[in-house]
Amino acid sequence: MSAVAPRRKGAKESAATWSVLDRVGLAACWVAGIGLCVVCLAIIGFMFVKGIQYVRPDLLFSRTIASSNEAGSGGYFDPLVGTLLLIVIGIAIALPLGIGIAVWLTEYGRPSGLARLVESGVEVVAGTPSIVLAIFGLAVFQGKLFAFLSFTQQGGGVWGRSFFTAGIMMSLIALPLIVASTREALRSIPNHVREASYALGKTRAATIRRVLLPGARPGIATGATLAMGRIAGDTAIVILLLGGSALTTQGNVPVLNILKGGGSTLTTFVYANSPAGEGNKPDKAYAAAFVLLVIVVALNFGLDLIGGRRGRTAWTK
Amino acid sequence: MDEVTSTAHRAAAVPPPVRRIVLDDQPTVVTPGANGNGNGNGTRTPAVRFAASDTAARERMRVEELTIAYAGRVAVRDVTLPVRQGEVLSLIGPSGCGKTTLLRSLNRLTELTPTATRGGRIALDGQDVDELDVTLLRRRVAMVFQQPNPFPMSIFDNVAYGLREQGTKRPGKRDLAPRVEEALRRAGLWDEVADDLGRPALRLSGGQQQRLCIARALAVEPEVLLLDEPCSALDPRSTQTIEDLIVRLRAEVAVVIVTHNLQQAFRVADHVAFMYLGELVEYGPAADVFGNPRARRTREYVSGSFG
Numbered sequence: 057m058s059a060v061a062p063r064r065k066g067a068k069e070s071a072a073t074w075s076v077l078d079r080v081g082l083a084a085c086w087v088a089g090i091g092l093c094v095v096c097l098a099i100i101g102f103m104f105v106k107g108i109q110y111v112r113p114d115l116l117f118s119r120t121i122a123s124s125n126e127a128g129s130g131g132y133f134d135p136l137v138g139t140l141l142l143i144v145i146g147i148a149i150a151l152p153l154g155i156g157i158a159v160w161l162t163e164y165g166r167p168s169g170l171a172r173l174v175e176s177g178v179e180v181v182a183g184t185p186s187i188v189l190a191i192f193g194l195a196v197f198q199g200k201l202f203a204f205l206s207f208t209q210q211g212g213g214v215w216g217r218s219f220f221t222a223g224i225m226m227s228l229i230a231l232p233l234i235v236a237s238t239r240e241a242l243r244s245i246p247n248h249v250r251e252a253s254y255a256l257g258k259t260r261a262a263t264i265r266r267v268l269l270p271g272a273r274p275g276i277a278t279g280a281t282l283a284m285g286r287i288a289g290d291t292a293i294v295i296l297l298l299g300g301s302a303l304t305t306q307g308n309v310p311v312l313n314i315l316k317g318g319g320s321t322l323t324t325f326v327y328a329n330s331p332a333g334e335g336n337k338p339d340k341a342y343a344a345a346f347v348l349l350v351i352v353v354a355l356n357f358g359l360d361l362i363g364g365r366r367g368r369t370a371w372t373k
Numbered sequence: 374m375d376e377v378t379s380t381a382h383r384a385a386a387v388p389p390p391v392r393r394i395v396l397d398d399q400p401t402v403v404t405p406g407a408n409g410n411g412n413g414n415g416t417r418t419p420a421v422r423f424a425a426s427d428t429a430a431r432e433r434m435r436v437e438e439l440t441i442a443y444a445g446r447v448a449v450r451d452v453t454l455p456v457r458q459g460e461v462l463s464l465i466g467p468s469g470c471g472k473t474t475l476l477r478s479l480n481r482l483t484e485l486t487p488t489a490t491r492g493g494r495i496a497l498d499g500q501d502v503d504e505l506d507v508t509l510l511r512r513r514v515a516m517v518f519q520q521p522n523p524f525p526m527s528i529f530d531n532v533a534y535g536l537r538e539q540g541t542k543r544p545g546k547r548d549l550a551p552r553v554e555e556a557l558r559r560a561g562l563w564d565e566v567a568d569d570l571g572r573p574a575l576r577l578s579g580g581q582q583q584r585l586c587i588a589r590a591l592a593v594e595p596e597v598l599l600l601d602e603p604c605s606a607l608d609p610r611s612t613q614t615i616e617d618l619i620v621r622l623r624a625e626v627a628v629v630i631v632t633h634n635l636q637q638a639f640r641v642a643d644h645v646a647f648m649y650l651g652e653l654v655e656y657g658p659a660a661d662v663f664g665n666p667r668a669r670r671t672r673e674y675v676s677g678s679f680g
Contacts, residue, residue, distance in 0.1 A: 248518045251482055252586070255516040256535035256593060257508040266534065271525040370575075372520045372606060 100349065107346025110339040116347070120302045120325070129337065132344050134303045135325035138219075139288055139351065141314075142298075142321060145223025146230050146287045147280060153227070154234030155276060159264055161235075162242040182232030186225075187292035193225040194296055206316055207306040218306070219315045222297035229290060230283030234276070241275020242268055246371050281359040285352045291323040300324040322348040431458045433596050433627040434479060434514070439493035441474050441483060448474045450651040451493070456597060458627040461619060463642030463659070465632060467680040471651040472631045476599050479629065480514035481507055497596070515590035516599040520606055521582035523574035523589075528566050531574045531585055532556050535593040552592060560588035561618050580611025587618065591626075598622065600630040604637065616641050635675065639663055647671045 071079055118131035157174065165171040197205055198216035206218040245268060253263040269276075294300060299318035306316040320328070322344045327333035330341035434456035441449040449471040456462055456479070464472040474483060481502060483489045495502045502510050512535070523531050529546075532553040537544065553570070557563040562584040566572070574585055583603060590598060600619065604612040619628055619641050632638050638645055638659070645662040647655045647670075655662055655671040666672040674680050 246520070246522070248520055249522045249524070251485065252516075252518055252522045252589075253524070253534075254485065255480060255482060255511050255518075256589065257510075257512040258535075259508065266526075267524045273525075371522055 100353075103342070103346045103349050106342040107344075107349075110343035111346060112343075115340075115343065120320070129340070132322065132325055132340065132347065135320045135322045135344060136347065137303065138294070138298065138319040139321040139323075139348070141219050141319070142223055142226050142294070143284050143287050145219060145315075146226030147284060149224060149227035150230035150234055150283060151276075151280060154231050154279070155238050155269070157231075158235045158238035158242060159268075162239055163260070163264060163268070178232050178235050181228055182236075184228075185292070186229055186290050187296070189225050189228055190293040190296035193221060193293070197221040197224075197297070217297050217299045217318050219298065219317065219319060222293055223315075225293050225297055226287045226290065229286050229293075230280075233283040233286065234279040237275045237279025237282070238272055241272035244275070244370070245271045249371055277359045281356055284355050284359075288321070288348060288352055288355075289323060291321075291327060294321045294324045295327075298324075300328065322351075431460075431627075432456070433458050433498060435494075435496045435499075436475070436479070437494040437496070439475065439478065439491070439495060441471070441478055441489060441491050443474075443486065444488035445490075448651055449478070449648075452648075452653045454646055454653065454656060456627050456629055457644075458596070459624060460643035461623045461628045461630060461641050462644045462646065463630050463632060463638040464646050464648060465635060465638050466648035466654075466674070468633070470648045472648050473601055475648070476516075476601055476629060476631050479597065479599055480511045480516055482511075482516065512593045513595055514597040514599060515593055515595035516601065517583070517586050517590050517603050519602045521579055521586055523577070523582050523585050525573070525575060527571045528557075528574050528577070528585060529553055529570040532588050532592045535589060556588040556592035557585075559591050559622070560584045561614060562588055578611075580607050580614065583607060583611065583615060584618070587615070591622075595626060597627045597629065600628065602631055602633060605633065612637070635663075647674060649674070 071082055074082070112131075115131035116136065117133050120132060120134040121130035157178065161171055161174060194216050196202065198214045200214060202216070202221070203214045205220040205224075206215040209215055249267065249271070250263055253267045254260075258266075298320060300320045301318050303314065303319045304317040305313040307313045325344045326341045326348070327335075329335035329337040329344070331338055333341075335341065432455050436452055436454045436456070439449055439452045439454075440447065452471075452475060454462075454475075464475060466472055477483045478491060479495060479502075483491065484507070497505065497510065497513060502514075505513075515535075524534060526534070529550075533546075533549045536549055536552060554563060554567075557566065562581060565581060566577070566585075574582065577585060583606075587598075587603070603619075604615055607615070616637065619630065622628055623643070630638075630641065642659040644657065645655075645659045646653055647662060647666075647668070649670055655666060655668045657667075661667075662671060663675055666675055
């Protein structure tokens, strides 16, 4: 059946005719691409083999007990909840802020001096090591003004460490990623799409809300996923601003008492339990690391589905 | 008269045909009803002043002595044109000669370009467009773009987008459905999409997307429909569908179409305006402009000597 279009193969271009340098370059590209896959598979495989055997459902849901004794130290419920809580708080703060900044930068961005300032501000935040953010956060949140975010110790000092304060600093880690991906997504929407909306008598606000943000949604979802991964993986802020302890509560108001209290995340749990860090329970460390990996990978796939990154046709420029 | 002669292949043994590009010929504008005192050959006809008899009742828009510049560079110079209901006006001319700029100025889209400045007057039903609220003006003078650009939402929402008022009053889906159907029918798309209006509009084919954009523009029931090379990104079959549609629409709305495609202009247009380097060179009934052009540059352009 070759009536419509005979499937003929012409002589293919062969890399054999290329210069040596071009061939080396091509080989390097292949090696780099395949190498990344190998490394990625190695990480997942290693953590799977080392971790899966210690991931027991009862440990997932049992409280952590500070003990140097393997059997009596409990599970990793606390760090698991801590990780998820920080992700939720960090993204909840960073997402609206980041989208707002990106919309202002791409759709308004005037005066241009201010836009440049905002841009470099975002870059500085992106480049600041999280331990620096953590120390800065601690200094700020120990101020009397922010006592409501954690609690006031006996003697009047503000503790400054809580899910609130750690979550706020985590949002700073998430912010640049969300700003960058939202900006990129907005920029990739061609101008004639905006004009088409104006040409129907729509205001700029309506255009942003009804056309541009829905169009940028896949990009925003990508940024949020990356940001969640960063929050889940950060350790410095957790140690300084969350305490790295089991879940502790402050006050009697439900939910709020947890948010005002301290805790830990899977990252600090790994650090505290691994012999490479401070602990003597390598099995639990591997298991927690595996759970962390599963969370991050699941986030990636989950948001892929929600964000609708697949099967979308883009506009022509 | 200054003539630039360019030879494309100097090295060729056979001398190539000489292509003449006239740069500063005076505009020769012929209005319907005027008895052609401009018979080409550089006869100077002053920029158009329409006789009173030309201001027919069907005239919806009127452009007078319109000049538009981008950062001081003039893109449209001293153009005067009527836009009438019941006919298709086609703007033709080479690239970069101000056709699209002229079109975009009709619903004040040129104002989106910060460097653009405008002189002259544009009137919609006798009222200066500058005095109209810009969102209202753009509902009355709708536009379809060169590239199909449906919004990232369902087919239904695309058509309903222009109908949904901003602010407090928001008509429900039930109120909008008949108007959406009507607009899709007028754009000749209803039969293809009726079974699934919830489908994302960006999944449609290019020709369907462009007809959706026309439906979207028609839904707001405009008085004037501006089309900026609406078929340049489409295959011949979609192009034909849209051309048929344009010819059908002219009874209800005044249609202005910019096109590079002379054959297309010939097929759809009742009146043709030839623009060259920002100036209106010739304006008249399509049969005259194509069959018996009065200005020399028009004749050369229409016959394919340049462009």
